[in-house]
Amino acid sequence: MTACVEIRNYSFSFLGSESRVLDQVNLEIERGEFISILGANGSGKTTLALSMAGIIPHFLQGGFRGEVFVNNKNTLEHEIHDIVSDVGFLLQDYGSQFFFSTVEEEIRFQLGNYGLLSEERINELSSELGISHLLKRKFLDLSEGEKQKALLASILSTDPSILVLDEPTSQLDALEREGLLETLQQLNRKGKTIILITHDTRAARYCSRYVLLSDGGIVEDSRNPLFLEDESISSYGVEPLNLKWSGSETRNAAAETKISMEDVCFREIIDGVNLEIRAGEFILLMGGNGSGKTTLIKHLNRLLDPDEGLVLMDGRPLREHSRRDIARNLGFLFQNPEHQLFRNTVTGEVEYTLDILDAGEGKERVQEILDLFDLKGFSDRSPQSLSTGEKQRLALASSLVSNPGIMVLDEPMTYLDFNGKKKLIGYLSEMKKQGRTIVVVSHHPRYYGSLVDRTLLLDNKRLIEQ
Amino acid sequence: MREFFEYREGRGFLYGMDPLSKIILLVLLWVIVLYSSLLLLLFSTLSISLIAFYSDLGDRLRKQTRFFILYMFPFILLFQLFFHQSFTGEGNLSLFFFNPSFSLEGFVVGLEVGLRIYCLLSTSILFIASTNLLELVSRVSGFGLLGLRVPDSVLFFIVFLNRSTALIYSDLEQIMEAQKARGFSLREASFRDKITGYAALLIPLFTISLERAVNQAIALELKGFGSRLRDREYKDWDPIFCR
Numbered sequence: 001m002t003a004c005v006e007i008r009n010y011s012f013s014f015l016g017s018e019s020r021v022l023d024q025v026n027l028e029i030e031r032g033e034f035i036s037i038l039g040a041n042g043s044g045k046t047t048l049a050l051s052m053a054g055i056i057p058h059f060l061q062g063g064f065r066g067e068v069f070v071n072n073k074n075t076l077e078h079e080i081h082d083i084v085s086d087v088g089f090l091l092q093d094y095g096s097q098f099f100f101s102t103v104e105e106e107i108r109f110q111l112g113n114y115g116l117l118s119e120e121r122i123n124e125l126s127s128e129l130g131i132s133h134l135l136k137r138k139f140l141d142l143s144e145g146e147k148q149k150a151l152l153a154s155i156l157s158t159d160p161s162i163l164v165l166d167e168p169t170s171q172l173d174a175l176e177r178e179g180l181l182e183t184l185q186q187l188n189r190k191g192k193t194i195i196l197i198t199h200d201t202r203a204a205r206y207c208s209r210y211v212l213l214s215d216g217g218i219v220e221d222s223r224n225p226l227f228l229e230d231e232s233i234s235s236y237g238v239e240p241l242n243l244k245w246s247g248s249e250t251r252n253a254a255a256e257t258k259i260s261m262e263d264v265c266f267r268e269i270i271d272g273v274n275l276e277i278r279a280g281e282f283i284l285l286m287g288g289n290g291s292g293k294t295t296l297i298k299h300l301n302r303l304l305d306p307d308e309g310l311v312l313m314d315g316r317p318l319r320e321h322s323r324r325d326i327a328r329n330l331g332f333l334f335q336n337p338e339h340q341l342f343r344n345t346v347t348g349e350v351e352y353t354l355d356i357l358d359a360g361e362g363k364e365r366v367q368e369i370l371d372l373f374d375l376k377g378f379s380d381r382s383p384q385s386l387s388t389g390e391k392q393r394l395a396l397a398s399s400l401v402s403n404p405g406i407m408v409l410d411e412p413m414t415y416l417d418f419n420g421k422k423k424l425i426g427y428l429s430e431m432k433k434q435g436r437t438i439v440v441v442s443h444h445p446r447y448y449g450s451l452v453d454r455t456l457l458l459d460n461k462r463l464i465e466q
Numbered sequence: 467m468r469e470f471f472e473y474r475e476g477r478g479f480l481y482g483m484d485p486l487s488k489i490i491l492l493v494l495l496w497v498i499v500l501y502s503s504l505l506l507l508l509f510s511t512l513s514i515s516l517i518a519f520y521s522d523l524g525d526r527l528r529k530q531t532r533f534f535i536l537y538m539f540p541f542i543l544l545f546q547l548f549f550h551q552s553f554t555g556e557g558n559l560s561l562f563f564f565n566p567s568f569s570l571e572g573f574v575v576g577l578e579v580g581l582r583i584y585c586l587l588s589t590s591i592l593f594i595a596s597t598n599l600l601e602l603v604s605r606v607s608g609f610g611l612l613g614l615r616v617p618d619s620v621l622f623f624i625v626f627l628n629r630s631t632a633l634i635y636s637d638l639e640q641i642m643e644a645q646k647a648r649g650f651s652l653r654e655a656s657f658r659d660k661i662t663g664y665a666a667l668l669i670p671l672f673t674i675s676l677e678r679a680v681n682q683a684i685a686l687e688l689k690g691f692g693s694r695l696r697d698r699e700y701k702d703w704d705p706i707f708c709r
């Protein structure tokens with residue numbers, strides 16, 4: 001075998017920053033390998049991946065030391081287009097990667113860029129990846145797994161020999177995740193070199209080589225599958241495979257009903273849903289991508305009104321509560337923390353909730369809650385400058401500062417690495433001990449195991465108690 | 467409201483038409499609507515409705531009609547009903563002195579003006595709903611409309627702008643939802659709070675848009691978009707828009 005990627009003594013720091021994101025990295029990837037690059041958030045995984053596609057140093061510039069070769073092309077000496085013709089890249093924010101409304105248009109665009117447009121190629125590719133039925137469909141109507149598969153088809157259309165995928169499984173449910181990984185395995189068998197950037201060891205188990213990155217340097221490079229189960233990798237912010245998660249086993253006695261849904265229907269998404277959420281309960285709501293979980297929980301605080309049926313809070317229809325009343329009783333954490341941070345400073349962000357709710361007397365709680373969520377050191381920083389995990393914590397702190405009795409969290413683990421997940425589980429255990437009602441939407445039941453009082457599954461528009 | 471300005475996949479008469487023929491039909495209908503007699507106008511209204519229903523766009527026309535009747539038509543009618551003389555030149559400029567006078571003629575003219583505006587809006591909305599922007603620009607490009615060939619990069623810019631607008635709107639909706647979840651509703655807020663509320667919307671919207679712009683630029687590089695532009699002079703046909 002010959003190396004298709006060679007990285008020699010490579011260090012990189014972004015423009016305007018002193019600190020090195022990557023420091024003295026040496027790595028050789030053989031042709032036809034299926035390799036995972038593991039590491040915590042901020043360990044330098046994405047920077048390394050972007051360097052392999054020539055985005056660094058041509059598009060994102062900074063202090064570049066060492067050499068990166070892709071198919072024997074030095075990325076410093078070759079133009080970006082010469083390099084990307086060999087490297088197919090699926091970004092973590094893959095939503096940014098489609099420019100046209102339908103799958104077919106997107107594939108045409110990619111092929112057209114290289115002057116390779118042909119109907120045969122589109123047909124061949126779509127049957128190979130099993131996406132013929134998706135060609136005419138709009139991206140926005142596809143599930144997350146379908147979107148990734150469609151983008152993969154677009155990337156593969158020009159037949160790159162190397163595929164780099166940045167956290168492709170983070171937003172997928174178990175079924176779609178396995179589907180995508182099996183597709184990658186098939187592509188690897190056909191000779192593609194696949195580089196999987198991830199912090200998910202369950203995704204990495206499909207690979208044959210595991211590289212562990214920490215603070216910009218490679219700390220482990222192993223071909224032994226048992227490496228993924230090694231507990232020592234947790235010290236680098238990576239969750240060991242088959243780890244048993246534990247949490248508070250407190251069972252709160254079922255008390256009065258806080259929120260109930262009676263025969264709630266909404267468009268074609270949920271139909272005749274009945275649900276009672278009792279004080280102090282921890283409810284885990286599961287369901288596949290696109291099953292309507294987010295739609296359902298948006299009814300709990302009137303972000304959506306049902307087409308039919310009724311939602312009651314403390315025995316009164318939700319419509320009779322003001323927006324402030326609802327927010328005082330129910331905190332809501334969205335999947336993407338970016339959308340819910342509005343102020344210029346971290347302290348201002350937490351105070352904003354109290355200002356909206358006219359709860360000025362609660363201002364002494366601001367420092368207390370910043371302390372609880374390890375955010376005191378950032379109090380004067382802009383929320384937008386924080387890492388994703390820190391943003392998530394700030395959004396949670398901002399929701400909890402008004403002391404709501406109910407907390408609803410939509411896929412809170414999506415952007416978190418192992419350390420972030422551990423912290424979140426710790427906060428949830430604490431909240432449960434305090435007697436708060438918690439509703440979590442998640443694809444990952446294993447994290448919540450012993451915390452959960454009830455698991456509900458949303459399937460085929462209906463809610464099923466597990 | 468937003469759906470009035472969005473393309474929707476579908477089948478039927480309008481969807482089967484070539485985008486350029488559709489533009490010609492649209493202009494023809496506008497001329498008829500603007501200059502025809504009341505009878506012909508009524509006939510045009512009926513034709514537009516039939517076209518909409520045969521193009522699977524009946525529900526959108528119904529929604530748009532309801533919006534027009536509730537929020538636009540009453541103002542047009544009342545205006546013509548009471549201030550008709552201001553426009554005929556027969557009376558004083560009563561509009562400015564607020565001296566309304568009811569007239570039957572004004573009522574008829576109000577109906578007529580309302581109908582003309584309704585027809586103009588309906589035809590435009592049906593055109594937007596049934597025309598894929600990409601197909602339209604490709605057709606305009608391929609045809610060399612009025613002897614002009616639209617540069618490839620301009621066409622892509624239009625498509626990109628269309629997509630970005632939809633994404634920014636979607637971000638805005640999510641940010642407003644996040645504000646509501648924190649207890650702030652623009653609808654329920656006082657004037658002062660509305661101002662601060664709007665300001666608070668801009669911070670995440672700006673950050674997200676900026677981040678997305680960088681990611682999209684990277685995505686374009688990864689798709690080899692620049693190489694395509696570089697090679698354009700060697701091609702006498704457009705590989706993307708030509709089908």
